[in-house]
Amino acid sequence: MSRMRYHKCLTVALALATLLCLDAYIRWSPLGEPDPVPLPLATTPAPPTTPAPPLPLHHSLQILANMVPRADAYWNRQLHQRLEELGGGNGTSASAGTAASLGVPDWAAYPEPLQRFVSHGARRHYPLLLEPSRPCPPDGPFLLLAIKSAPGAFAERQAVRQSWGQAGAGVRTVFLLGAPDGDGDTPDISGLVAWESRAHGDVLAWGFQDAFFNLTLKGLLFLGWAGAHCPGARFVLLGDDDVFVNTPRLLQLLAGLGPGPVYAGHVMAGAWPVRAPGSKYYVPESFYAGPYPAYAGGGGYVFSGALLGPLQVLAGLLPPFPIDDVFAGLCFRALGVAARPHPGFRTFDIAPSDRASPCAHRALLLVHRRQPPETLRLWRQVRDPQLQC
Ligand SMILES: *[C@@H]1O[C@H](CO)[C@@H](O)[C@H](O)[C@H]1NC(C)=O
Ligand SMILES: *[C@@H]1O[C@H](CO)[C@@H](O)[C@H](O)[C@H]1NC(C)=O
Numbered sequence: 001m002s003r004m005r006y007h008k009c010l011t012v013a014l015a016l017a018t019l020l021c022l023d024a025y026i027r028w029s030p031l032g033e034p035d036p037v038p039l040p041l042a043t044t045p046a047p048p049t050t051p052a053p054p055l056p057l058h059h060s061l062q063i064l065a066n067m068v069p070r071a072d073a074y075w076n077r078q079l080h081q082r083l084e085e086l087g088g089g090n091g092t093s094a095s096a097g098t099a100a101s102l103g104v105p106d107w108a109a110y111p112e113p114l115q116r117f118v119s120h121g122a123r124r125h126y127p128l129l130l131e132p133s134r135p136c137p138p139d140g141p142f143l144l145l146a147i148k149s150a151p152g153a154f155a156e157r158q159a160v161r162q163s164w165g166q167a168g169a170g171v172r173t174v175f176l177l178g179a180p181d182g183d184g185d186t187p188d189i190s191g192l193v194a195w196e197s198r199a200h201g202d203v204l205a206w207g208f209q210d211a212f213f214n215l216t217l218k219g220l221l222f223l224g225w226a227g228a229h230c231p232g233a234r235f236v237l238l239g240d241d242d243v244f245v246n247t248p249r250l251l252q253l254l255a256g257l258g259p260g261p262v263y264a265g266h267v268m269a270g271a272w273p274v275r276a277p278g279s280k281y282y283v284p285e286s287f288y289a290g291p292y293p294a295y296a297g298g299g300g301y302v303f304s305g306a307l308l309g310p311l312q313v314l315a316g317l318l319p320p321f322p323i324d325d326v327f328a329g330l331c332f333r334a335l336g337v338a339a340r341p342h343p344g345f346r347t348f349d350i351a352p353s354d355r356a357s358p359c360a361h362r363a364l365l366l367v368h369r370r371q372p373p374e375t376l377r378l379w380r381q382v383r384d385p386q387l388q389c
Contacts, residue, residue, distance in 0.1 A: 053336030133201030142170030178210025239300025265301030295329020299347030
């Protein structure tokens with residue numbers, strides 16, 4: 001081979017190699033467009049002996065009987081007593097003495113909201129005061145956004161309507177409210193909420209006091225409504241009105257999922273009750289003993305609409321637990337549906353330096369918490385085709 005030809009060959013080979021490298025760089029560069037293929041949810045394979053979820057009721061009750069310690073704490077006793085009544089215990093019935101003494105030794109030291117929860121927690125039928133004007137389509141929506149909101153949070157709801165919760169193809173938003181008519185300490189805003197409901201047709205309100213320890217009740221009432229009026233929803237996002245949801249990205253991810261039941265979000269695994277009396281989440285030893293099941297943070301999680309019915313049946317049979325996302329985790333676990341973590345759900349927010357960054361938000365699915373003006377700004381920026389990340 002002449003020197004000349006050798007040089008030509010080398011030049012051609014180098015050019016080819018450069019092109020290949022460039023191509024690979026464009027494909028894989030973190031500076032290019034973000035990967036359009038949604039990240040798969042980290043799958044937690046079920047043990048091979050477990051039947052396909054949701055499990056038959058007796059199986060769910062058995063799981064609960066084995067999962068919740070038979071301790072002398074109020075809720076543990078309530079649950080096991082309930083399981084005995086339902087025939088879901090494992091045969092060794094709770095001792096009569098334990099079941100009979102439903103008192104709580106340190107009751108006087110319970111924070112007032114927890115006392116109110118214990119006193120009123122058993123009641124689960126409250127009148128529906130306001131409901132959406134339009135029914136759900138028979139085989140939809142693809143995604144039902146069910147947003148827990150306090151009656152007075154008008155600006156939060158309006159920000160959701162004008163941003164990530166706006167009606168779109170396959171998306172329907174409903175807001176879940178307690179009673180707007182005040183109770184001595186809070187003003188009566190029922191006229192305003194009724195007006196809002198007429199104007200937007202997306203409000204569900206029930207006649208119970210909207211309080212943190214009534215969120216489990218709100219969830220139960222929502223399950224009842226959704227099972228009757230929105231049973232065709234493919235997926236449900238149950239979340240707060242102060243989160244930012246990247247709805248297009250979430251839709252893309254959900255569309256790529258297989259047919260099995262889904263329960264996914266920011267998963268807390270191996271959590272224990274908060275035992276610090278000053279905390280909003282305080283649960284005394286005498287109320288609940290044992291660890292929590294793996295659960296998805298209540299700021300926002302997503303689940304299959306096919307689970308609405310089984311959840312309603314199961315949750316309706318159990319004594320409600322004051323912390324709604326823990327209670328939900330327990331129910332999903334009993335139905336045999338594992339909580340699947342996804343790093344795009346950030347219910348504890350992201351690094352402070354990224355909190356105003358549209359690029360950081362474009363990569364997420366849900367983040368807690370954002371004020372209404374931040375939500376509107378982020379929504380505009382994240383969807384801006386000019387946005388360079
Ligand atoms: C039934 O419950 C008892 C009391 O908690 C426990 O000791 C036992 O291991 C359980 N048996 C089964 C089969 O789960
Ligand atoms: C929940 O609502 C009921 C009905 O309004 C009320 O009696 C109860 O005190 C509320 N629970 C809490 C923990 O505030």
